[in-house]
Amino acid sequence: MGLLQLLKSQFLCQLIICYVFLASGLIVNLLQLCTSPLWLINKQLARRLNVRLAYCISSQMVAALEWWSGTECTLYTDPKSYSLYGNENAIVVLNHMFEIDFLCGWTFCERFGVLGSSKVLAKKELAYVPIIGWMWYFLEIVFCKRKWEEDRTTVAQSLQRLQDYPENFWFLLYCEGTRFTPKKHQISMQVAESKGLPKLKYHLLPRTKGFWVTVQNLRGTAAAVYDSTLNFRNNEVPTLLGILNGKKYHADLYVRRIPLELIPEDEAECAAWLHKLYQEKDSFQEHYTETGCFPGPIVSPARRPWSLINWLFWSCLLLYPLALLLIQLISSGSVLTIVVSAAICYAASAGVRWMIGQTEINRGSNYGNKEVPLNKN
Numbered sequence: 001m002g003l004l005q006l007l008k009s010q011f012l013c014q015l016i017i018c019y020v021f022l023a024s025g026l027i028v029n030l031l032q033l034c035t036s037p038l039w040l041i042n043k044q045l046a047r048r049l050n051v052r053l054a055y056c057i058s059s060q061m062v063a064a065l066e067w068w069s070g071t072e073c074t075l076y077t078d079p080k081s082y083s084l085y086g087n088e089n090a091i092v093v094l095n096h097m098f099e100i101d102f103l104c105g106w107t108f109c110e111r112f113g114v115l116g117s118s119k120v121l122a123k124k125e126l127a128y129v130p131i132i133g134w135m136w137y138f139l140e141i142v143f144c145k146r147k148w149e150e151d152r153t154t155v156a157q158s159l160q161r162l163q164d165y166p167e168n169f170w171f172l173l174y175c176e177g178t179r180f181t182p183k184k185h186q187i188s189m190q191v192a193e194s195k196g197l198p199k200l201k202y203h204l205l206p207r208t209k210g211f212w213v214t215v216q217n218l219r220g221t222a223a224a225v226y227d228s229t230l231n232f233r234n235n236e237v238p239t240l241l242g243i244l245n246g247k248k249y250h251a252d253l254y255v256r257r258i259p260l261e262l263i264p265e266d267e268a269e270c271a272a273w274l275h276k277l278y279q280e281k282d283s284f285q286e287h288y289t290e291t292g293c294f295p296g297p298i299v300s301p302a303r304r305p306w307s308l309i310n311w312l313f314w315s316c317l318l319l320y321p322l323a324l325l326l327i328q329l330i331s332s333g334s335v336l337t338i339v340v341s342a343a344i345c346y347a348a349s350a351g352v353r354w355m356i357g358q359t360e361i362n363r364g365s366n367y368g369n370k371e372v373p374l375n376k377n
């Protein structure tokens with residue numbers, strides 16, 4: 001292990017990174033809150049400001065992936081489509097198998113200049129995660145309860161609000177609705193069987209309603225669906241804790257651009273189209289397992305310095321007062337102040353650990369875990 005790698009694996013370094021993330025995140029959340037009156041006066045300006053403020057938070061996590069862990073991300077795509085990435089609105093359909101798949105998604109957003117504005121159809125529980133969830137509120141992220149009776153109107157309304165969004169955005173949709181586990185896979189394949197659909201090996205059966213409602217409400221707003229399939233080299237199982245430890249991974253992403261006009265408007269036909277798409281995605285994963293690469297040419301965009309610059313900016317801004325505070329604390333010699341400060345540090349690190357826990361599959365929800373009564377036709 002090299003000296004740098006040893007340094008990266010030190011708890012103190014990770015604590016400092018988390019402190020910068022936490023403190024800057026709360027400052028940004030506060031600034032976002034201050035933009036509230038602006039929404040009434042100049043909504044488009046408020047949106048543009050929030051895109052930049054959100055970038056300050058999400059790009060720190062991207063910097064951790066790209067610059068701290070040195071994780072490499074390779075893009076397999078058609079060079080003709082490549083020039084359109086970042087220059088149009090798009091719906092991104094991604095497989096949901098890895099704890100850091102959202103972070104790899106963010107990395108590609110960063111490389112194509114749409115990180116601050118990118119959106120997702122997210123489970124409601126994530127809205128309450130401090131910093132990220134609060135940031136999403138100001139980004140007009142679409143939340144769902146994963147209860148169609150309630151979601152059908154709220155999701156459609158939230159999507160319609162994006163029709164005049166002033167910046168290009170990518171809208172991420174995990175059609176599987178939850179992360180892959182062997183049990184969820186087994187149950188969803190029972191559902192597939194009962195519906196007469198072919199079995200999938202690497203994906204859960206996609207939930208089609210969210211896709212249909214998204215496509216219908218973003219017609220005329222988004223130009224295409226980016227069908228994206230992600231995998232990691234050497235059967236790695238990447239985690240956010242691994243990233244913080246400085247572990248380097250290698251992500252491969254295969255993206256196909258599908259113009260929105262090609263997607264059927266009728267709900268049943270749209271659902272059948274999505275099922276076919278997932279069968280194709282499954283075959284790409286099979287190809288990856290067998291050959292170690294996706295089909296198609298590699299056109300990888302280089303990482304940009306902005307996420308690193310943003311990170312260094314916040315680190316300089318926040319580490320200096322922290323150092324002063326520590327010096328004052330130690331020189332004060334007050335046991336009570338030291339104990340209280342240690343307790344605050346402990347609470348903050350427990351809070352960050354809880355946030356990291358939100359990304360862990362073994363702490364995931366029970367959605368898709370329950371056997372459903374099947375009507376075999």
Ligand SMILES: CCCCC/C=C\C/C=C\CCCCCCCC(=O)SCCNC(=O)CCNC(=O)[C@H](O)C(C)(C)COP(=O)(O)OP(=O)(O)OC[C@H]1O[C@@H](n2cnc3c(N)ncnc32)[C@H](O)[C@@H]1OP(=O)(O)O
Pocket residue numbers: 092094102104105106108109118119120121122123126144145146147148149151170171172173174175176177178187188191204205206207208209210211228253368369372
């Ligand atoms: C490459 C570049 C990347 C770019 C990245 C861009 C942006 C990044 C931005 C942000 C990154 C942050 C990432 C944060 C991640 C957070 C993500 C999440 O929170 S994922 C969870 C929430 N999202 C979804 O669930 C979306 C998919 N779900 C749907 O679309 C659902 O339909 C729904 C709208 C949520 C409604 O769900 P509900 O369960 O109520 O209804 P359904 O109709 O779906 O379910 C009933 C239906 O399903 C059948 N069924 C039953 N059991 C199963 C099962 N186990 N598997 C599959 N199907 C099942 C059942 O028979 C019913 O069938 P039918 O429709 O025929 O009646």
Ligand SMILES: CCCCCCCCCCCCCCCCCC(=O)OC[C@@H](O)COP(=O)(O)O
Pocket residue numbers: 017018021060061064099102123126129132174177178179352355356358359363364365366367
């Ligand atoms: C600079 C780096 C500092 C890092 C330290 C702090 C890290 C804090 C990280 C908080 C991240 C919170 C964002 C959570 C995004 C989780 C995405 C996700 O994958 O959600 C799962 C859902 O899709 C499905 O849920 P399940 O039904 O599988 O359950």
